[in-house]
Amino acid sequence: MSAAVELVRNAAGRRVPTTVNGKAEVPFQGVNGYRPQGVKHAPPIRSCVDYPASGDKRVPDLETALRKCGLKDGMVISTHHHLRDGDAVAVMALETAARMGARDLMWFPSASFPAQKAVIKLMESGAVHHIEGSMNGPLGDYCTQGKMRGLGVLRSHGGRWQAIQDGEVKIDIAVLAAPCADAFGNANGVSGKSACGSLGFALADAMYADHAIVVTDNLVPFPCVPPQLAGNYVDYVVEVDSIGDPARIVSGTTQITRSPDRLKIAEYVARFIRDAGLMRPGFSFQAGAGGTSLAFVAFLREMMREAKVKARFVRGGATKYLVDLLQEGLTDYILDGQTFDLDAVRSMASDPRHVASSPFASYNFHSKGNTASLIDLVVLGATEVDVHFNGNVVTHSDGRLLHGIGGWQNCLTAGCVILAVPSFRDRIPIIVDEVTTLTGPGEMIDVVVTERGIAINPLRKDLLDAVRSSSLPIRPIEEIQQEVERICGGKPQKPARSDRPVAVVKWVDGTVLDTVWQVN
């Protein structure tokens, strides 16, 4: 990276670069302040007669497939993250490309995991130029320390669709891991030894990439049903022994937290939902797979049962706990964006009310509406939230990259956005004067629930009124902050950080919301 990158202050008051990896960028213009114009990106025109009439698109190996796709230096290679920390395909694809002599590739994963730390070697050798996608663990440290040649670009799940659709990122070759596929390229994630549930994150890649390769360890005779990814988008199919480590793809059964503090937070979340009148017949909510999220579902379930209230749908992060709601008749549907445990994988495979969904339906800025804005409430985590309710999910308080945005930004359009966070971790206060990295504007965050009390955004007078007679500990956010600073021994000092950007955080519309700075 050249040190002479130009920085401007965006509408959130954050200093952001005007160009990223050689491309001009639009600084954040405020929530709903920006509308890209023009027509959507489209892949090249193909003709069916150029593909085998037999429908058999198999080639012997990944190297052949990449060669036939015209692998060249500087190309964008995309992968999806439904196999999570068990994925073997992304590294397999990038290492194969490196072996074939490709250089300066851009890796465009829908998320990266510690299992893919081998990509560091490929960046050091020059095969991979940089990553645009979430980075954590070793990859996150590599980027934060300024060792990556390009800037990291962090996008939400919806923002990734937006970037693909409006041409911000053009995928040359999508390499798509499939737990089940046929020779035509139809694929799904619901069966096979590497089953992962939904394949929703791979859909944009299949539709918009110049070339798409399906990699499977479970080839079935045509047709592969249900075809979550249609073979009509696919150029080649490669059969391998294993696409990943099943034990790290889904957990056996996700466990509710046993931490008393997290249970307390979860209980407060559920009581808030009830006391604020959000738990109405036909309501909807979204829950993740974090320990606190699971626990809040367990508490809410009891309250729903007691009040005889049924949800119309729940969105997840599907786990056993959502499946239990479905089976008990406490929700009509599960709309599943990611499938986290075996119970949920089985449920999706067998219950038509458990529906696979994609970020296109839920999160995409260029869709004609989104499920995420129809949802009554969502419960999210955060690493920091400031006294203006701005949230940070991507960096530690010391500035190191911690994890990706996921669907977090996209969920902020829900009717009520609840952050469920401990008030401090070890000695690190979570409520701060100003977030280290702005990931979500405070005007979209309504409630912060901690074990020491619940803070409601003053913009939400309706919520403040709704819980006026509740016995919940509703407190000003500054009061909780001060209490925690007393416990932790004062305000934390400001970490020293360089003036050199190492990554940018995109807002859902493609504008640059904030910068991640180099930390040594």
Place this chain on the structure above:
Amino acid sequence: MTGKGTMSATTGANTARRGEAGREGEDVRSDLHVSFEPRESGGIEFEVRSRVKVLYGAAIEAQARQVLSALNVPNGRIVLNDQGALPYVMAARIECAIRRAGLGQGRRALPDPVPLAGPSPRDRLRRSRLYLPGSEPKFFINAGLHGADAIILDLEDSVHASEKDAARLLVRNALRGVSFGSAERMVRINQLPMGLADLEEIVPEAPGVILIPKVERPEQVTQVDAAVQERATRAGLARPIWLMPILESALGIENAFAIAGASEKTVALTIGLEDYTADLGVVKTAEGEESSYARRRLVNAAHAAGVEAIDSVYGDVGDLEGLRAWARRSRALGFEGMGCVHPRQIPVIHEAFSPSPEEIQKALKIVAAFDDAQSRGLGVVSLGIKMIDPPVVQRALKVVNQARAMGLLPKDAKASEGGAQ
């Protein structure tokens, strides 16, 4: 760093020796390890490794200097390996390392105090008391948030013999520097004479109740009582420190009544079933038949002496239904509360030890009839055609006042304000 959360004690034996305290290892969180090497001169040399150094590096060094200065230690090399310990923990660990190095005798490095809640009334609600091992400071800080009527900082069985000195300082600092909300602050000390060293540290920080372990004879209570009073007077403490003897043997149970009456500071008797069943050589079961006699005897002795009877703990944290059944039987026997080993047990215990809506309604009617008789100057209280005996009125008053304390009654529900003793 070696091992998993290994404890370290002192090496060497004479006055100028290295002192170590705290924990190190990969799974240690919210705690630290301190190593101190005394020197004759040269001032203090610091080495600080901390996972929160970027945010609190300066605060950590400032605090370490403060503690060393309070302990009058001008020279030496101190190495802190910190995993995000809170200040009151850091102070206690450093003080412990210094003492283990044979320095700082007769001095204390106390953390900033938090405001102290009012003194405990003698007949306070004591349905639940949450046990906190004295050497696990990371559990202290949020213990007051879970709604237990009391928390117990334990210096006895949950603390390894080699860590008694460390736990004593952690518990002292917690009593002074941690807010436990509305929970009554209890400490279980060791048996005398070790318990005297415990009292030396904790009494000035005004715990609400001292639990005395393995009591078999009334003199054990009077000895602790005298030791507490002496230290309380020395510390200029005006508020009472109550006592709760724990009976944990056949002999203790036989002497229950004498023990209950040994000190006017005694507010409750409780029972330790692990030791009691071991003393009898029987297996402790979920039904508790083997301790049925002891528990009934204890309840009777406590009531005869006018103190509360408090049950033991239910150890299987996963079995909330078993706990519920135990607690209901326990209340039916005459106990007024029991111990908890995990916060999730608290609501179950509170529910089980609360009067039922029917009981409360009946009690309200009796109290109303009593008020009516009083106002009309009648000596006899009657409800309908039924005459109510004075003990029944007393019982009803107690139920109503309990229900009010538990928040089961609106403030204006009709019942007498005085009454329950």
